[in-house]
Amino acid sequence: MIKAAIFSFFVLLLGVFPSLSTAQENASTPAPAPTVPASPPVTVSPAAMPEVSSQNSASQKPAVNSASSVVPCRKYCSIPVDGPYLALAFDDGPSATLTLKLLDLLKAKGVKVTFFVIGENAASHPEILARAVAEGHEIGNHTWDHPQLTKLSDVRIQEEVNKTSEVILQATGKKPLLLRPPYGAINARVSHLVVDEDGMKMVLWSVDPMDWKRPGSAVVAQRLIAGAKPGAIMLAHDIHPGTIEAIPTVIDALLAKGYHFVTVSELIAMESQAPQPAVAPTTASGGAPTPVVHKKHRKKSL
Numbered sequence: 089m090i091k092a093a094i095f096s097f098f099v100l101l102l103g104v105f106p107s108l109s110t111a112q113e114n115a116s117t118p119a120p121a122p123t124v125p126a127s128p129p130v131t132v133s134p135a136a137m138p139e140v141s142s143q144n145s146a147s148q149k150p151a152v153n154s155a156s157s158v159v160p161c162r163k164y165c166s167i168p169v170d171g172p173y174l175a176l177a178f179d180d181g182p183s184a185t186l187t188l189k190l191l192d193l194l195k196a197k198g199v200k201v202t203f204f205v206i207g208e209n210a211a212s213h214p215e216i217l218a219r220a221v222a223e224g225h226e227i228g229n230h231t232w233d234h235p236q237l238t239k240l241s242d243v244r245i246q247e248e249v250n251k252t253s254e255v256i257l258q259a260t261g262k263k264p265l266l267l268r269p270p271y272g273a274i275n276a277r278v279s280h281l282v283v284d285e286d287g288m289k290m291v292l293w294s295v296d297p298m299d300w301k302r303p304g305s306a307v308v309a310q311r312l313i314a315g316a317k318p319g320a321i322m323l324a325h326d327i328h329p330g331t332i333e334a335i336p337t338v339i340d341a342l343l344a345k346g347y348h349f350v351t352v353s354e355l356i357a358m359e360s361q362a363p364q365p366a367v368a369p370t371t372a373s374g375g376a377p378t379p380v381v382h383k384k385h386r387k388k389s390l
C-alpha cells in the first residue's frame with residue numbers, strides 16, 4: 089500500500105516536473121553534487137521545466153528508476169567537454185531573408201551552427217536547408233508546426249516529427265538526428281516516442297538570450313556572450329532581425345575568447361566521461377519562470 093503510494097507520487101512528479109527524469113545517455117557520467125529540481129532555470133517551458141545540464145539530470149536517476157514502468161526523459165542541455173567548444177543553434181526557420189543573411193555571415197566567419205527547422209517552413213524553402221548542409225551546418229527537427237508536444241496524442245507527436253524529418257531528408261539527403269521540442273516541453277512519453285521509437289536525440293539548451301522578446305541586438309549579443317561556457321548549447325532564432333544583427337558581435341567576441349563553434353552533434357560526440365563540475369544555468373531574465381511563446385513572433389516574421 090505504502091509502496092503503491094510512493095510509486096504514484098513519483099509518477100505524479102514526473103508529469104509535473106519532467107526534468108526530474110534523467111538523461112540516460114549520460115548515465116555513465118559521474119553525477120556531481122545533487123541538483124535540486126527547483127534550482128534557478130535558464131528558461132522554463134510552459135510545463136515549468138527547469139533547465140539543467142545533462143549531467144545534473146543524471147543525479148535524479150534513482151527517483152526515475154523507482155518507477156519501472158515510466159520511461160525517463162533524456163535530453164541534452166549542455167555537454168561536458170574537455171575543450172573550449174560550444175554550439176550555437178537557431179530555431180524556427182528557415183526564413184527566406186534572415187536565414188540567408190545569417191548563412192552569408194556564418195560563411196564569412198567560418199562558423200558552423202545547427203538549425204532546428206520547422207517543417208512547414210522547411211517545405212517552403214528546401215533550398216535553404218540544402219545550402220546550409222552544403223556549407224557544413226547541421227539541420228535538426230523542430231516539429232512541423234511548433235506545437236507543445238506534451239499536449240498531443242502519440243500519433244500526432246509522431247506525425248509532427250516524422251513529417252518534418254522527411255522534408256529535411258528530401259532537402260538535404262540526411263535524416264535529422266536531433267529534435268528540439270518546441271517550448272522545451274517534454275515528458276517521459278514524448279521522450280519515449282522520440283528517443284526510443286525514432287532513435288533521435290532530444291536537444292534543449294543551456295543559454296537563452298530571450299531574443300524572441302526582441303530586446304535589441306546589443307542585449308541579445310551581451311546575453312549570449314555572457315552565457316558562453318565550454319559545452320554550452322546556445323539558443324537563438326533566425327527569424328528575428330535583431331538576432332541576426334547580434335551574431336557577428338557574438339562570434340567575434342567568443343572567437344577572441346578562444347571558443348570554437350561546432351554543431352550540436354559534434355558537441356555531443358565530444359562528451360567527456362570525466363567528472364565535470366555542474367554548469368551553472370544562465371538566464372536572461374533573472375530566473376523567473378517565463379513561458380516561451382515565440383510562435384506568434386514567428387508568424388509575424390515570416
Ligand SMILES: [Zn+2]
Binds near residue numbers: 179382
Ligand atoms: Zn521554436
